[in-house]
Amino acid sequence: MQWLLPARSGGGGPCKRSTRKRVRKAWWRGRVRAPLLTFKRARALRRKMTLPEAILWRRIRRGQLAGLQFRRQHPIGPYILDFFCAASRVALEIDGAAHDSEVQFEHDQRRDAWLASEGIQVLRVAAAEILRDESLDHVLSHIAQVAAPSTAFGGPPPPQAGEEP
Known part of the structure; x- marks a missing residue:
């Protein structure tokens, strides 16, 4: 354990590792990777949720x-x-007034295509729908229907030819 050895100057304290700023060699993380800057931006966005995001989060958390x-x-x-x-690889996106512009629409199309290539289904919900109490329950039931695991086939697959059940 190199850092527990006395400093070369004879000061008797732990040896400090290099004081040079370390450059991150691997700035992509996880299975579907994300740059470190994206992680920092996400952390900041969690602190500043919009009203529709806060309302939806209160209903879907935990x-x-x-x-x-x-x-x-x-x-x-x-x-x-x-x-x-x-678990179901579903993303929910809240679209406010900013998503009405042509430039933002094209950006959303590219983004959705990239997410689809990663196997992620995107559900877009208008912010106005979340703000209305009568339509929020409908939105939540639609999200639950899309994101819930499929039970259409139910049970294990049938045995192959020559196998016993």
């Missing part, structure tokens, strides 16, 4: 929606998802 666990402001690649369910 598995309240069909037992699904969502993360908020989750970084994936160069993007930050408003909400993400890792």
Whole structure:
């Protein structure tokens, strides 16, 4: 353990590692990687949620929606998802007035295509829908329906030819 040895100057204290600023060689992380800057931006966004995000988060956090666990402001690649369910690979995006412009629409299209290539389904919800109490329950039921695990086939697959059941 090199850092426990006395300093070369004879000061008797622990040897300090290099004082040079370390450069991160691996700035991509995880299975679907994200740059360190994206992680920092996501952390800042978690502290400053919009009103529709706060309302939706209050209703879906801690598995309240069909037992699904969502993360908020989750970084994936160069993007930050408003909400993400890792188990079902579903992202929820809250679209406010800023998403009405043509430039933002094209950016959202590229982003959705990239996320689809990573196997992530994106559900876009208008912020106005979340702010209306009567439509929020409908939005939540739609999210639960899309994000819930599929039980269409139910049970194990049939045995192969020559196998016993």
